[in-house]
Amino acid sequence: READDSALAHQNAFTRCGMRITVCSNIDFKEEIEHLEPTGSEGVGLFRTENLFLDDLKPPQESVQQEYYLEMAEMLSPKPLVIRLFDIGGDKLIYSPVKEPNPNLGWRGVRILIDVPEILDAQLRSIIKANVHGNVDLMIPMISSLEEIEHIKERLEHHYKRISEASHETIYKPGLGAMIEMPAAVELIDEITSMVDFISIGTNDLTQYTLAVDRNNLIVQDLFEKFHPAIIRQLYRIISTAQKNRCRATLCGDMGSDPLATPFLIGCGLREFSIVSSDIPALKARVANHSITECEALAAECIKLSSPQAIKARLEVFLKEH
Numbered sequence: 358r359e360a361d362d363s364a365l366a367h368q369n370a371f372t373r374c375g376m377r378i379t380v381c382s383n384i385d386f387k388e389e390i391e392h393l394e395p396t397g398s399e400g401v402g403l404f405r406t407e408n409l410f411l412d413d414l415k416p417p418q419e420s421v422q423q424e425y426y427l428e429m430a431e432m433l434s435p436k437p438l439v440i441r442l443f444d445i446g447g448d449k450l451i452y453s454p455v456k457e458p459n460p461n462l463g464w465r466g467v468r469i470l471i472d473v474p475e476i477l478d479a480q481l482r483s484i485i486k487a488n489v490h491g492n493v494d495l496m497i498p499m500i501s502s503l504e505e506i507e508h509i510k511e512r513l514e515h516h517y518k519r520i521s522e523a524s525h526e527t528i529y530k531p532g533l534g535a536m537i538e539m540p541a542a543v544e545l546i547d548e549i550t551s552m553v554d555f556i557s558i559g560t561n562d563l564t565q566y567t568l569a570v571d572r573n574n575l576i577v578q579d580l581f582e583k584f585h586p587a588i589i590r591q592l593y594r595i596i597s598t599a600q601k602n603r604c605r606a607t608l609c610g611d612m613g614s615d616p617l618a619t620p621f622l623i624g625c626g627l628r629e630f631s632i633v634s635s636d637i638p639a640l641k642a643r644v645a646n647h648s649i650t651e652c653e654a655l656a657a658e659c660i661k662l663s664s665p666q667a668i669k670a671r672l673e674v675f676l677k678e679h
């Protein structure tokens with residue numbers, strides 16, 4: 358089976374009925390790009406930039422970032438590179454000078470970027486300057502309001518105008534994406550998908566914040582349930598609204614690797630995944646077993662079910678039959 362999967366890895370993935378499904382990689386370091394080729398990865402759908410922060414919590418220098426992103430973009434071109442703005446704070450690298458009682462609900466992600474313009478501006482400039490081949494997009498972590506998107510969009514336009522006017526070579530404007538990983542963003546999904554070029558669903562944080570279950574707390578790990586009906590219904594709503602508004606939707610949370618989730622997500626309308634590279638051959642192979650109409654009927658059924666057990670049981674039966 359594994360041998361079959363790796364043989365398929367280099368082919369584009371299509372459902373049984375011929376719908377193209379794209380599969381990219383989540384990465385933390387540029388060195389991982391060298392190892393993407395054998396997995397059949399179609400690019401980088403999530404580059405977590407937090408690792409560029411130095412040990413003493415200093416933000417990376419602008420020149421260092423610029424070189425880093427440019428090197429990544431060149432290594433990948435013409436494949437896409439989606440750079441996520443620093444998602445510091447919370448369960449990630451703690452940046453706050455004060456000890457926060459509840460960092461997951463505290464100063465983190467886009468909130469820090471808005472409050473510390475030096476960090477945001479240096480990162481935006483570096484990303485823009487890396488986009489000489491037109492294959493770089495950026496996305497904003499932890500969005501909970503439209504104002505946050507407006508703010509980043511305004512800074513992106515400002516820097517792009519200045520940089521492109523001063524540059525002798527063509528520089529492309531990176532596409533702007535919003536991560537959907539908080540229930541507030543789900544409530545605002547109609548507006549969000551009309552404002553951005555793409556959305557990327559972060560099921561890890563969406564599960565944490567929807568169910569109020571700390572994703573790293575072992576005491577409540579059994580309650581961290583991505584097949585909870587509240588998550589399943591949100592996913593359906595997010596993806597179908599994006600489709601209605603002709604906004605590209607991808608999913609970069611760990612759920613993208615779960616075999617049970619694949620037909621459900623395709624049935625919601627998802628056509629792009631970004632997952633850990635080692636899982637790509639298996640996902641591509643699974644896609645070929647599914648047809649859109651069957652997946653759509655499955656998704657419509659799942660959103661009517663009221664417990665994780667019922668949803669998982671239905672998905673298991675579906676996988677056995679297909």
Ligand code: PEP
Binds near residue numbers: 405610
């Ligand atoms: C997520 O929250 O699902 C996600 C992809 O981002 P991270 O795991 O880096 O928080």
Ligand code: MG
Binds near residue numbers: 559561
């Ligand atoms: Mg997240």
